[in-house]
Amino acid sequence: MAIKKQYAVIGLGRFGTSIARRLHEAGQEVLGIDIDEEKVEDALAYVTEGVISDSTEEKALSSLDITNFDCVIVAIGDDIQASILTCMLLKNLGIQKIIAKAIGKRHGQVLEAIGVDLIIYPERDMGERVANHLLSPNTLDYIELSKDHNLEEVITPSKMIGKNLRELDVRAKFNVSVIAIIRKGDMIIVSPSPEELLQKEDILVTIGSKNDLVKFSSID
Numbered sequence: 382m383a384i385k386k387q388y389a390v391i392g393l394g395r396f397g398t399s400i401a402r403r404l405h406e407a408g409q410e411v412l413g414i415d416i417d418e419e420k421v422e423d424a425l426a427y428v429t430e431g432v433i434s435d436s437t438e439e440k441a442l443s444s445l446d447i448t449n450f451d452c453v454i455v456a457i458g459d460d461i462q463a464s465i466l467t468c469m470l471l472k473n474l475g476i477q478k479i480i481a482k483a484i485g486k487r488h489g490q491v492l493e494a495i496g497v498d499l500i501i502y503p504e505r506d507m508g509e510r511v512a513n514h515l516l517s518p519n520t521l522d523y524i525e526l527s528k529d530h531n532l533e534e535v536i537t538p539s540k541m542i543g544k545n546l547r548e549l550d551v552r553a554k555f556n557v558s559v560i561a562i563i564r565k566g567d568m569i570i571v572s573p574s575p576e577e578l579l580q581k582e583d584i585l586v587t588i589g590s591k592n593d594l595v596k597f598s599s600i601d
Contacts, residue, residue, distance in 0.1 A: 385409060386451040390428070391436045391467060393420040396482055396503055397456030402427040412445065436467040439474075448474050455481040455497075461488050468495050517598035521584060531591050534563070537583040538600040547575035555597040557589035 386409055390401045393415040405411045405427050413428035414436060415421050421431040434441045436457070447453060453476050457464040464481065465488075471479050472495055480499040483489035489500045513520060523533040541549055551557055562570040562577065563584040570577065579585075587594060 387449065388412070389414060389445070389447060389450045389453045390456055391415070391453065392456035392458060392464075392482070393417070393424040393431075394456065394458045396458070397454070398424050398427060400454055400456060405429065412450070414445070437463050437470070439470050442467075442470055442474065447471070448476060450476070452476075452478040452480060455479065457482065459484065464488070465491055465495070468492055468497055472496050516595050519598045519600075520594070523594075526588070529590050530588070531594055532560075532586065532588045533594050533598065535585045535587055535594075535598045537579050537581070537585055540601065541579050542581050542583075543578060545576050545578050546573060549579075551587075551597070555589070556593045557587050557597045559585050559587055561586035 388401075388404050388409055389412040390397045390404075391414045393401070393413050397413075397415075398420075401411050401413050401424060411428045411430075413421060413424045413431040414434050415424070415431075416433065416435050418433050421433050425431045432445060434445065436442060436455075453471055455464055455467050455471070457467060461484065464483075468479060468481050478499075479497045480501065481492050481497045483492055483500050483502050484504065489502060492500050510523075513523060517533075517535075519536040519538065521534040521536065523531045525531055546559060551559055559573065560571070562573050562579070563586065564570060564580060565582070587597065589597070
């Protein structure tokens with residue numbers, strides 16, 4: 382189980398509430414903050430405490446002992462001014478870690494200039510995931526390692542079942558590396574042997590360029 386930490390989520394729309402819910406389910410302490418009373422009430426089941434407050438007011442943030450939290454997530458929706466001002470205040474207060482949602486490139490650039498530790502682009506990222514699924518329907522999940530490279534979980538193509546990694550020679554044929562195999566949902570084979578036979582329903586954890594991974598995951 383993860384070490385228990387304190388998180389504050391500012392902005393309890395769908396994005397902020399989904400973060401709060403997941404953290405709360407993982408046993409973390411979550412303070413939910415929004416200026417909208419109705420949103421706070423709707424999120425009470427997913428937070429340790431919900432507070433109606435204006436995060437653009439320094440006194441309001443200070444009164445919440447916000448500096449004691451391990452991480453503050455600014456999930457404010459379309460109000461870019463409120464998002465930027467909130468992040469500036471949090472930075473001035475010396476918050477350990479700030480994560481913020483950006484709704485566009487320029488918004489993200491301003492947040493980066495302020496010193497936000499991690500900037501998330503939900504709409505862009507979701508769009509990329511949908512496109513990735515359309516291009517690679519056998520890809521279950523992925524992590525972007527760089528602009529050009531991904532780590533992806535790929536369903537084993539049917540024509541590879543019953544063959545070993547040496548025979549398949551995935552690295553030479555597809556320029557993709559298989560770094561692990563997830564078998565039967567809970568068994569993980571890290572750095573599998575070249576003699577490892579692939580089984581039905583195996584999930585291959587692969588790494589490579591995005592273009593090479595699209596080709597590999599498109600195999601029937």
